[in-house]
Amino acid sequence: MGTGILRKLSYEEQISAIAKALKEEIELLKSLPKAEAQQMAHRGLVKVGIIDEDGNYTEPYKELGKAVNRSKQD
Incomplete structure (x- = not known):
């Protein structure tokens, strides 16, 4: 997710988007x-x-x- 997209989101939405991306990354790492x-x-x-x-x-x-x-x- 680019920083330009994050700037358009509220702080709460930014945290939620980052948390979702991290969760997906962790799941990918667990599968490798x-x-x-x-x-x-x-x-x-x-x-x-x-x-x-x-x-x-x-x-x-x-x-x-x-x-x-x-x-x-x-």
Whole structure:
């Protein structure tokens, strides 16, 4: 979904559209073999700027990365 379309929607509609797209993406990833799903997820996170090519969190997301790592330890 392009950002131009999202600008025309209310905030609530934007959240709903994003949630729907994420749900569809998750279902697709679940249907793929594990290695393929991991590669696809990695490419997606790089594309949106959350991680770099090496899998490190980018500057704006470093705190998120710390929280994710803490949750993995629990």
